[in-house]
Structure formats: structure tokens, C-alpha cells
Amino acid sequence: MTEIKFTLNGKKQILNTDPNRRLLDVIREDFQLTGPKEGCGEGECGACAVLLNGQIVNSCSVPLANVDGQDIVTIEGFSSTKQYHVIKEAFAKAGGVQCGFCTPGMIIATQSLLSENPHPDDYEIKIGLSGNLCRCTGYNLIIKAVKTASKDGDGLW
Amino acid sequence: MKSYIAKNLVNALEVLNKDECEIVAGGTDMLIQNRSHTGMSIGYKTNVLYISLIKELDYIKEDSHYIYIGATTKLESILKNKITPIILKKIIHEMASPAIRHTATLIGNIANASPAGDSIVGLYALNAKVRCQCINGERIVPLHKFIRGVRIIDLKFNEMITEVIIPKNDFSSIAFKKVAPRKSDAISKMSFVGLLKIEDDLLLDLRIALGAVYITVVRNKDIESKYIGKNIKELKENIDNILKDYEPLIKPIDDQRSNKEYRKKVALNLIKDFLLNV
């Protein structure tokens, strides 16, 4: 047992727990935040993506030990921001959501990308989404959604 | 099993001095290798030392001869830094998705010592060295001597790799090819790095490194030096000889990702293509 402190969705948290736990399990089980999903458990599919200090990481591949003192935002926390609403509308308008299992991860990837590069071209968008697997859409409508978000949310990032 | 979270280097070295540990930096590979089940802690079979939060090892710096990259520097920071060698940037750009780049480290990729580790191929070609520190001192080891085999490295139980040291060099031609089953988010079937320097039509430096075609990265300085000093025309005339030189060194395997015939043929094709395009 180790004391681990971190910020989760803007709130300071202190846990006395096993640092070898995966961040994903802690988020889902201790905080009942089930937006991040487990698709592969090995950092390949991106369904478990969260923002760590504002940047996308796969929470299934992050040991809790590594987040001590860090800032974590899940889709639940991100959904109260202006940026989220622009991205959400863009995904809806483009038709970028099918089964939805990869979607929260895609939203996190979009935010991480746009926060670094507010006006990405197609190639940069593809790279930004390259760690998020989607089996339903063939990605094109998601890429379109990211482009729309970048345009509609001009100035937000 | 115990787990330690080190917040500074001295702290980490002290832990290593008293307890044998697996060292975890970003953890992206260690977690997969030791994964148990959803909802269960990572099933390490030894004590672990987490070093990711050691701020003093998160750096990229340079002096007139070398570039130094610290053990906790994330791939993403290396990618974005101006002083990172271009070939290394090219590799990092293709070796992992953004999410992995934000957590994984270059030194983790070295310590993992997978024959398919892409960055290692580039670091071999760049003549990189690693600095290993323990509580009593340190040593600097050339990377090709440090990596002894598949997932085997020359690290003593009380040591950790604290930085990688890359000699500065200018090249007139660089090439990296990650041959993977898809364009991103994939483990290489094989990878290739070619570096060379030409001045006044003379080949001054030639480096070829191949990943995932043998138990460790294939790089052979004897072959390289045979052709250094030749002019471009001679170099091109010698392509078939160069391929003959490399052919016996390329001994890949069949696995779930590809087969040995393909790996070998593509390795030779890439060497040829690199030299033809000089």
C-alpha cells in the first residue's frame, strides 16, 4: 500500500492503494468513471484513453505509481468544457459515432491533438488518431469530425 | 513483492542498492509483459522500482560533441526537441502512437532490448552509448555491447540506465524504414536505418543497421569500412558486393507477423534502395 495523490477531473484525490494497479482500473472501479473502456488491455486500441497533464495516454498501460502528483482528466471531466461541446457537435454532425466503444477515446485523442495543433491537416489528423482503433466507421467520418471541430472551435485551442 | 516509487536519482540508486528490482519507466512494455487480468494489479514477478517521476532525468541536452537524453524523457519530448537527431525523430514518429509517445521513454525501449525495438536500430547506427549508474559510481557502455541478446542487457542488479549519449554527426543522406504490418500502432516485421556522409564525391561515413532480422540489431563496421573512401560511382558499382557482405548476417525468424524469406529479402532490398538513391 502506498499513498498516491493526483488530480482527477479537477478534484484532488488521495488513495492508499497498490501502486501496481493500472490507472484504468482505478478510474473505473474506485471512481466509477466508466467512460474510459478496456478494449485490448495492451495500449493498442486507445479505448481507455485519458488526458495526463493534458496529453493523451492509454490508461491501461499506465501504472498508478506513475500518476502520483499528476493531473488526470477522463471523458467525464472533459465533457464539461467548451472544447468538448464543439468536438461533440462535430462528431454528431459528421456521423463519427457508431457502436460508440471507441468514441470517448477518439474524443480524448481529438482534444489532445487540437490542443497541440489547432489546425491539423488530414495527415496530421490521421497521426493524431493513429492509436485509436475503430472497427465500425473506417475512420473517414471521424476524420471529418475532427476537421469540423477544428474549424467550428477556431480560437478555443 | 515490493514496489518503490523514486522521486529522485539518489533515492532510486539507494533502493537498487538494497533490493533487486525491475525498473519501470513509462511502463508501456512492462505492463503488457506482466499483465494479469482486468481489475488486477500488474503481476510483476520481482520487486519494482518506478522511476518515471524522477524529474532530474527528464532532459535532452547537448555539448559540442554529444546529445544526452535522460532516462525519464518521454518519446514525445524527444520528438519535439530541436536538438534530437533527425533520424531519431523519424523513428519515434513512426514507432508509436501519440498516447504511447506521451508515456514511453527511449531508455525503456533500450532496456526492453527487443529485436524489433525501432529506436534501438537508430541508436546503433548513431553509435549511441548508455550511462549506467549505481550508488558507487557509473560506467558508460556502447549500446551494441550493452545489449547482449533478446531482452538481455548488461545491467547489474544495483544499476540503472540514467541516460543515452549520442555522438553528434552530420550526414548527407539518412533513411529509416519501419516495415510493419500496418502504418501505425504496430510492431515491426523488420526495420532499417541507413546513414552516410559524402564530401567531394567521397564516401566518408557509411552506417547500416537492421532490426528484427537477428537476435540483436545487425550492424557491421567491418563491412561499412570496406567501402568508406570510395567515390559514389564505385559505391554504386559495389552494391551487389555489399549485399553479399550483409546476406550472411541476416538471419531472421518466422513468427506470427511475417516470415524469414520476406524479412531477409526486404532487408536486402532496403540496403540496395538506400545505396541506389545516394
Added chain:
Amino acid sequence: MKDISKSINKVDNDEKISGSAKYIADFVMDGMLYAMTKRSTISKGEIVKIDYPQLPDGYYIINHKDVQGKNVIKVIFEDWPVFTDKKISYLYEPIMLVIGPDKNILTQLLDSIQITYKEETPLFDWTDSVIDYHFDKGKGNRIFDQADKVIEHTYHTGYQEQAYIEPQGFIGYPEGDKTTLIGSIQCPYYVKNAVKQAIGEKDENVRVIQSTVGGAFGGKEEYPSLIGCQLAVAVKKIKKPIKLIFEREEDMSVTTKRHPSKTVFKAAIKDRKIIGLKAHVSIDAGATIGLSGVVLSRALLAVSGAYTVDHLDVSGNVFRTNTVPNGAFRGFGAPQMFFAVDMFVEHVAKELNQDPLEFRKKMLVKQGDRTSTNGLFRDPVLMPEMIEKAIKESNYLKKIEDYSKKGNYKGIGMSLFYHGCGFTGSGEKDVIKAKVKLKKDKNKKVYILVAAVDMGQGVKTTFRKLISHMLDIDIKDVIYHNPDTDFVPDSGPTVASRTMMIVGGLLARAAKEMKKRWNEEEFIVMKEYEQPDYIEYDEKHFIGDAYPAYSWGVNIVEVEVDPVTYQVDLKKAWSVYDAGKAIDERVVLGQADGGLAQGLGYGYLEVMNHKNGKIMQKNMTDYIIPTAMDLCDMDTFLFDNPYAYGPYGAKGVGELTLIGGAPAIAKAIENAIGKNVFKIPVTPEYIMELINHD
């Protein structure tokens, strides 16, 4: 009236984007236990002895002895045990569940169960035929007597894994005498009926509820019946909530996949034309037959592809092997056959020195032509116009001419295909007998009561839209919850591209009646499937109309092959589809992109094989599905061609969009490298072989 095809935002966007939609792994219940599966470590043999560890309090083992009903999964062919009693027929066959509150202890228990086997030599060759079909059209094999030339080729297709991003899972719990399951499933009533049989319970004592489904693609058609039954057996005995969620590796190692196939084609040629075809298809069922016979049928029925051939000799076998059972996957036998036949016709044209496109166009199915089983293509076939559109949009003619010059490694390929909509043969009438209900309540809310599952294809949106259009009410007043067998009738499984055409068709009929009776305050309209009277099909002899309607497609794919690494770079794809009428254009375009992505993956990327019965690509790292970097721009064009019995004319769309991807990319690669392709996936390893060996 508004055009129904005009897109609206999907009704489940908000919950899915915000992460609040509940998938099966997201459910937690008080006192919930976890189940893990103990599996065989051999591919064939018998269990001689099992040594169990001492179970701590609160831990349970559930095996075949606990199955109170029939120890077999109810699917079309019943040869799949809930838990094996003794006989092992494939690696990782489930033997028992180990259940308890702490996963750490469960994994220790799993490790300490010692099973002794008597091992036998497993069969991996295709020699044990368990199903054998044959039918002729016209003169059958006798047409070869008239041939002046015979051309023969053999085509192979590999496994394909559905690779839904959400792994399989259920939670089961007791509700009084009732055993209830919530799960990630396509077919609530398949699970319910299977569970009833396995636990030997009355209808009212089994309840199945669908959670939000994170992708399925056929992978959650019959497989969930197996784990649903296992879990139900456990719940009935232990009387506590139990959660069973697969880990990714477990999922990929043990769940059903697309059947690998081998198709041998012979063409009887006369006057440089195909006058007859002989085809034999072999598919690998794996260890259980399950749905394999129906998969084979669908492959055989499509034997002449999008072309009319008057004389056919068609046969096929299902082979049983000691490998993981294969099953449903979007397309269901059609992708295997359309790859084989569309390549074959192209190869024949080339060998006859004819322009492949002109050769194929002359053979195209026309309205009024006879199907392979002497049924009728009754409805208009728009393929000539669709091909023209695809050619124009892609600049195909110019490109194929340019790319056919040697050494540029660019290629373009075109596939022509159809999909028979709905169940094969008389399945709808004789087996499924779908029922739907529409309910109007006092507040003028209308409830859609069907067992159709939204697994991403958008049926929650399209059904609500359909009903709101027909009744001319706000879509917000149309309610459609995830199916719960306690509340919805059995409208059949969510498979076979039947959901909009068949279930939607029934709903449309119900809505028509509801509209007439709208003044009534509160009432329910029920409709049952009635087969169009022109449909007659003899399943045994393969005679008649196997499908009520057909959807059609053209795919054009452009690639570039790297001559150094033999890797394929997808440049662009164009698609033209006739799926009757889109109930929502954007939903159909989403299906089009996603289906083509899977079809392309099947064609060039997705390698899966087994070594001594063990699946070698058992995770998302080794089983390669395309990322955003791999795919390309896809332009899709929809042709309206309303079908009389579909709502607003809608036919099937889900499976259609997968079928043409593999042959289109395979042909594009052929064009790029100047060599014929005979198997998929067309990997760089295979391309190297083709380029380097003549």
C-alpha cells in the same frame, strides 16, 4: 412529405460521446462475483481425471454436471456443448467456470486445477466432411461437353476476426425464480432460447437484456449463446450476480471467426465466352458445425457472382477440424465466394485475351434473369448505370490503361457484387417467424417493441425515424429501449441484413395500422412476418428464390505497391450501392465506409492463422485491423431502387458493403504488379512471392 433519407443526428450520440452509455463491463451489482473459464490445453482427446483444489468459502466451480437441461447450445446445428463432459475437440475448449469474489484467488484456483488428458492426434486437414451440398442449374456438368476450352483456378481465403473493440461479456443474476442475463449480444432471443434449453427452464423464467453493444459484426450472433448458457447455469445454482467478461486474448483465441475457404472453379468456354461453371467450395467449420451449413449455402448461392451463367454445377463441403469453431461474420459466406468468383471471371477474361471489364459487363445479371437456383431477379438491376458512375468518378478507364503499363506499381481494381437480403431460403417463414409490436400510450408516446439490437449500425435512430415519419410525430415521442425479452416479442436476430428490410418492414405495417387507429387512446399493434407469396424455395434441393431481394454494389479501389517492401498503399476507393432506399443517408454512408474498411482489411491486411490449433494472432497487436493511417478517402454514391416490401423501399445494407472490398483490392494489386492473385489476404509476403516467382 420530407425525403426520409435526409440525415438526422443519431439518437444515441450524446450518451456514446460523453462516455455515459453503459456497456456490459460498466455494470456493477451488489455482491457481484466474477467468473473465469478453465480451458483445455490440448486440441483433441479426453479428460481422464480432474484434481480440484480445496475451494475457499464463497468460491464455486461450475461444470457439465451442473447443466440441468440439455448440455448443448441451441443453434442451427446442435453440436456445441455448454461445458464439455469429457471429449476435447479444440484447444481452449471450456471445461468449467471458476467463480468467486476475488480475481486474484480465482486465477490461483484456475492454476491449481489439474486436468489429466488422454491426448489424441488432432485433425487439422480438411478431410472430415460433415455437410455435403450439391446443385445444378441448366445442364450442370454436362455443359462441359460443349466446351472448346476449360479454364480452372483455385482460390483461398483466410480467417477473419470480427475484432469488435468491446470484448464479449455478460452479467447474470437471479430475480426470484428467474435467471436474468444482460449482455453484449446481437440476438436476445437466440440467447434466451439457448438458455431455456440449457437450464431446463420455462419461458417466463429466463430473461435476456441487451446492454449497449460495442461492435459485433456477427461475432455476437451465436457465440454469446455459449457463454450466456454457462453463466445462466452458474447463476441458477449460486443465486448471486456473476460477471463474465472476456479478456482480449481470450476473446480472440476462443470466439468464432470467418470460415477459411478454398474454392475450385472451372469454366466451360465456348466461342471465347463462359457457357458454364463448375465450382466446389470447402469451408473449415472448426470443431463444431454450428452455423457452418448456412454459411456454405450463402457462398454456394452466390456462385456466379454478379453475373448470369445458365449452366452451373455447384457443390461444397463443410469440414470439421480440431480448431476453434468458426461462425457468423458480416457477409456470412458471401465474401469468400465473391472474392473467388469475381477474381475467376477476371482471370478467365484475361486468359481469353478479352477486356475484363467488357467481358464482365456482358455477363451482368439483368432483371428477369434466373438466379443460381432458378429463382428470379424480379426487381430492376441498376448495375450498368452504377458501373458507369463508378468509372466516371474514379477515372477508371484512363487509370487502368496507364497502370497496366509495366513497372509503375500503381493499380486499380473493380469488384461487382450483390447481397441476398434477409435469411437464406425459407428461414424467415419457417424458423424465425418474426413478430413486432408498436404500442401507443395515453401520452401519445409510441413504443417500438422489437428484439433488434443497435450494435452501432444505427437501428435505434433509423427505426425511430421510420416510425416518426410514418406517424408524422416527433422522433422524441418514439421510444425504443435496448431489447429486454420480458417486454419485446421475438422479432428475430439482428443479422443477415434483415433488420430494416424485414423488421423495419413489419414495423412499417404496424405503423400504418396505428395511424388509422390513432384516435384510440392506448393500444398495441402486432404484426407477424408474412412471406411475399411469390417466394418459394426448396432448401434441400436448392431450387427457387433463396432471397426476397438483392442489394447491389460496385467498388473501385486504387493502390500503389512499394517495389522495395511489397507493401500496399491504399490511395482511394469509390463505391456505388443500390440498397433500395436509405432510411438515413448518413447512417448508410457510415455502414458503407465501415463495411468497405473491413472488406479491404480482409483483402490485404488481416492475417490470422493457427499453428497446431492455436490462433497465432491473439491480440490487437498481432491481428492487424486498419488504423486511420492505413485507410483512404472513400467516396460513396447511393442509387435509389425501392423494393416493394421494404419500408420506403429499403433493402439490406450492412453486409453488402463488406463484400466487394477484398476482390477490388486484390484486383488493384494484380494490376499494380502484373500477376494474378489467388488468395487473400494479399500480404506483402505473398506479393513478394508473386513478383519473384514466375
